[in-house]
Amino acid sequence: MLFDNFKRIVTTFADEDSEMAWDGDGTLLLGIRGIEVVAKIMQTPNGIQVEHDDVLWNAEQWIWSYLAKLDxxxxxxxxxxxxxxxxxxxxxxxxxxxxxxxxxxxxxxxxxxxxxxxxxxxxxxxxxxxxxxxxxxxxxxxxxxxxxxxxxxxxxxxxxxxxxxxxxxxxxxxxxxxxxxxxxxxxxxxxxxxxxxxxxxxxxxxxxxxxxxxxxxxxxxxxxxxxxxxxxxxxxxxxxxxxxxxxxxxxxxxxxxxxxxxxxxxxxxxxxxxxxxDRWSREVFLKYAKKRNVPTPPQELHGKVARKLKNDKHPVLTRAVLVRRLIDVVTEEGDLDKFLQRLGQSPTDYFFDFVEGIVEREAREKWIDTSGTKKSSLLTKDEHHELLSQIAFEMWVNGVETIGLDVVRLVVQIFVEEKNLTPAILRQINNRINHHSLLRLDDSAGSIKRIRFDHEDFRAFYLGQALARALDSRDESNARLILDAHQLSNPVTNETARYLTSLDTSVLGSKKVIEYLHHLAGGQQPVSYIRENCGTLMLELAERTAITHSITGVNFPENALEQRKIKNLNVSNSLFNSTSLSNSNILNCTFENCRFVELALNGKHNLDGTVFDDECSFDSVSVGNDFDGEYRKFFNPNKVKAVLKNHGFILGSQQNSISEHSDLTKMDKNMKIALRFIRMFARSTVVAENTVRTRLGTQHGVFFNNILSKLQKADLIEPISSPGNRRRYRLIVPLSEIDELVENSGSTFEQFIANASNH
Missing domain, CATH: 3.40.50.300 (P-loop containing nucleotide triphosphate hydrolases)
Known part of the structure; x- marks a missing residue:
């Protein structure tokens, strides 16, 4: 360690810069945590050594052990x-x-x-x-x-x-x-x-x-x-x-x-x-089941679950958090067959079925009222869901993943009063709440007892239920608190939509909920979380019901249209953030006066019967995958519309006037090789020459003979020194500017170099 580095590091531990001094004989005086430290610093052939409290340390050990107290x-x-x-x-x-x-x-x-x-x-x-x-x-x-x-x-x-x-x-x-x-x-x-x-x-x-x-x-x-x-x-x-x-x-x-x-x-x-x-393989599942000492032989258990669910890759067998809860059911001698029967009812809503199974066991077998002579459940299954929803609500609106046990007990008290339950039941719920199967004490809270959900997915599930209950009952105050706190995750909006569309009046009810969401989003600022969260929920509800819906005046988050299956939907006066259309079926829909920040055409999509009117605007469109050799991004409005037309978009009355450019996304050979090299800098600020040769494969000869020198001359790339005299390269311009340079080059390498030289 060099002395200047040693001095810089030690200075960061001082209470103040003025509380460190060096004497001419190598004595260090240091004020740290209110204690005066005196040490002798010596430069030896083996590096810097520190003599402190009659113990000789090398510099690194003294910093780690004494100053930083890493032990x-x-x-x-x-x-x-x-x-x-x-x-x-x-x-x-x-x-x-x-x-x-x-x-x-x-x-x-x-x-x-x-x-x-x-x-x-x-x-x-x-x-x-x-x-x-x-x-x-x-x-x-x-x-x-x-x-x-x-x-x-x-x-x-x-x-x-x-x-x-x-x-x-x-x-x-x-x-x-x-x-x-x-x-x-x-x-x-x-x-x-x-x-x-x-x-x-x-x-x-x-x-x-x-x-x-x-x-x-x-x-x-x-x-x-x-x-x-x-x-x-x-x-x-x-x-x-x-x-x-x-x-x-x-x-x-x-x-x-x-x-x-x-x-x-x-x-x-x-x-x-x-x-x-990776998701858990069969081998990992068996290893875990063996460690848990399940009463059923692990191979037999895996086979039984896979046969019942008709899928040996089902999330219950491959997602760690779900496997653990499945094994809990087995080891606690629950009715596994009944549990699996519930999971098999709805392949698309398996997570709801999974949680429902856990809560049903909790209500039937664990939360038993012992205050009377006849044993009965303390809470019904739906009351369990409602109580956990209120706990998730408190966490969400306060922006935390854990809440104090005192706050949880206050939530319980309010819940019990609303349900007109007895004080005896209140006491029993308070005694059991921190032992609920879906909750646990937070290990990181020190001496203060705080509660968290056993996994983030359970918290998201119950936040979705809390929002659904607020929307269904038109509880505007709580609905706004949830919608305006943060951006809702996909699991939250999925559960909200599932809950609302599972009600008896789901088809007609979804239209009324979308109308109510428009009411909540109305008058909000353009960057409001409420506008964006309402837009996401409207899309979810529209996808789950087959009737015609209209959405207007909202924002949509990133990738709102990815893997969507929607039809008969009219969207107007709305903003779509960057979104892919990969694996989407958007049929017989209309988009009117909508702005799309970026459309990514990086997979199959079906837009049959869907029209984007003349007032729709597209800031940019990208074609291909990010690391694909054919990846292109376009900003010029005329080129954007031409690319969209070539990919099956119907662009209102402008459709016939847009010229066809079949070669817009094509590049010459040198341009493809140059971009393959440049995109290596997406994961690194410097790239070694040996790495370039390996990654370009048979194309590396063309690159080093015909392309590299021109990239350097255009001030796009520079060589840098490195340990061992290995040759490495650095990208000089921001990678975010490359796509625009490529677009303006007309897809030819020589024009790209000319544009870069004048950039």
């Missing part, structure tokens, strides 16, 4: 983080820059730990951990953080993984989230944020940010991307980060990844890797 932090992690019992690690894949499997592994935890032991040199390394909800991201982070902490205490590793939850917290700054986790969850007051940054740069702390998709959803103007970008900039091409996000958000955020790296592209060296967790 104590490791102990706090093991005490505060509780990975699931009987944990089994899922398999996974390392995906390359084209989202194709580069490496497959059977144990994701083991793979990450191996990678964490290899500290990057002259590079910040970001691992994005992705999967669908309920497939083990949080459990993996918790397990790996505890295992690393235990290994750190045994001196088997010099790296700690620090879990930092972003879910349910409207943080716009990651430093707030980090300090909140250190102080509140781990009760560890010994690090300032600047000290934390230095420890990350040294590779002794790897922050693991969980729930990043919630920041993406909450901060529409890009603050979530800027937050990661600011952190990366502070790391100065050092350290490792782990960021967990749901697959759907990661897949739809190619431009967000580009913006993240564009913000630091010129100053820092950053590499982004994606590790995708």
């Amino acid at each position: 104590r932090l490791a102990d706090r992690i093991t005490r505060s983080v509780s990975p699931p019992d009987h944990y089994v690690s899922p398999s996974g894949k390392l995906l390359d820059w084209e989202n194709q499997p580069e490496k497959e592994f059977s144990d994701a935890k083991q793979e990450l730990q191996k990678r964490f032991s290899q500290h990057p040199v002259d590079m910040t390394l970001i691992y994005f951990l992705t999967s669908d909800a309920g497939e083990g991201k949080t459990s993996l982070i918790e397990k790996i953080s505890v295992d690393q902490a235990e290994a750190f205490k045994r001196k088997d590793t010099q790296t700690l993984v620090l879990p930092v939850s972003l879910g349910g917290r409207p943080f716009l700054r990651l430093d707030d989230a980090v300090i909140a986790s250190l102080s509140n969850r781990f009760r560890f007051p010994f690090l300032y944020y600047d000290s934390f940054i230095e420890l990350v740069k040294m590779g002794v702390i790897i922050p693991a940010f969980d729930g990043y998709e919630e920041m993406l959803a909450e901060t529409k103007s890009g603050e979530a991307i800027s937050a990661i970008g600011d952190l990366v900039d502070q790391l100065s091409s050092n350290g490792t980060l782990l960021v967990a996000a749901r697959k759907a958000y990661f897949d739809s955020s190619f431009s967000s990844q580009s913006k993240l790296l564009d913000s630091v592209r010129r100053e820092q060296k950053v590499d982004v890797c994606r590790i995708a967790l």
Whole structure:
């Protein structure tokens, strides 16, 4: 360690800059946490050594052990983080820059730990951990953080993984989230944020940010991307980060990844890797069932469930959170056949059936009124749902994932009074509520008892029910509180629509609900959450009922039209944020005076009988997948309309006047190769020459002989020095500007170079 680096790091631990001094004989005087520290600093052939309290340390050990007290932090992690019992690690894949499997592994935890032991040199390394909800991201982070902490205490590793939850917290700054986790969850007051940054740069702390998709959803103007970008900039091409996000958000955020790296592209060296967790295979299911000591042989259990559900890939067998609850039913000697019978009733609404089965068992077997001589259920099944909905409502409107047990008991008291239940029942509910099968005590709350749902999907389910109940009863106050708090996730809107369309008057009722949603959205600001959430719910209701609906004056979130199956729908005077039409069937619909920020034509779609009138506007349209060699993006209004016409769009009275451009999305050979190279920078600020040769395959000769020099001459690419004299390249211009340069080039490489040279 260089002396200047040592001095900079030590300074971050001082209470104030003025409370540190150096004497000429190498004595360090440091004020830290109100204590005066005196140490002797010596430069030796083996590096900097520190003599403190008659003990000789090397510089790194003194910083880690004395100043940062990482041994104590490791102990706090093991005490505060509780990975699931009987944990089994899922398999996974390392995906390359084209989202194709580069490496497959059977144990994701083991793979990450191996990678964490290899500290990057002259590079910040970001691992994005992705999967669908309920497939083990949080459990993996918790397990790996505890295992690393235990290994750190045994001196088997010099790296700690620090879990930092972003879910349910409207943080716009990651430093707030980090300090909140250190102080509140781990009760560890010994690090300032600047000290934390230095420890990350040294590779002794790897922050693991969980729930990043919630920041993406909450901060529409890009603050979530800027937050990661600011952190990366502070790391100065050092350290490792782990960021967990749901697959759907990661897949739809190619431009967000580009913006993240564009913000630091010129100053820092950053590499982004994606590790995708697989759903549980049969082998993982059997391993988990064996650890749980299920009374039924695991192979027999898996086969029985698969036969009953007629699907051996059913989410109940492949999603970790659902498998755990299924095994709970088996080990608690519940009626598995009856439970599976309910799940098989509705393949599309299996999650409702799953929760319904859990609550039915809870009401029938566990929540029994013991105050009288005759045993009876404390609450009906629907009352269980209603009570849990009210708890989810309190969490949502307060922007938290946990609430205090005192608040829960207040919710229970109000609920009991509304239902005219007896004080004896109130006492029994209060005694049982924190042991409900779908709730649990929050392990990270310290001595304060706080309650959370057992999984985020259960909270989303009951928030959907809370909103549905408010809409059905026309409870405008509570409906507005829910709709105006944050952007609703897909599971919430799905359950809201399912609940409303399951009512006896679902067909006619859905029209009235859509009218009521128009009432709620009316008069709201263009950026209001209410307008967007109402728009999403209207689409869900329209998709679930076959009658004609009209929607006007609302906003729609990203990918609102992806995988939709709607017909006979009229949408007017509305705004669609960037959306794909992949696997959508939009039949006999009309769009009038609607603005589309971006339409992504990256998969099959059917628009038979659907018309976009003359007043509709399209800011941009993209064709192909993000990493496809044929990927193109268009901004010019005439080209946009020509591309849409070529892809089956009917554009009102302008249809016949739009000229056909069959070659708009075609590119010459050199342009395709150049773009394949440039898109490598979507995941990295620098790319090694050997990597380019490998990824371009047989095309690398053409690239190095005919293309690279022209990209450098046009000031798009520059070579940079690197350790070991390996040749590497950096993209000079923001990746976000490339698409416009390509469009203006007429799809030819030479014109692209000419435009770039004049850019």
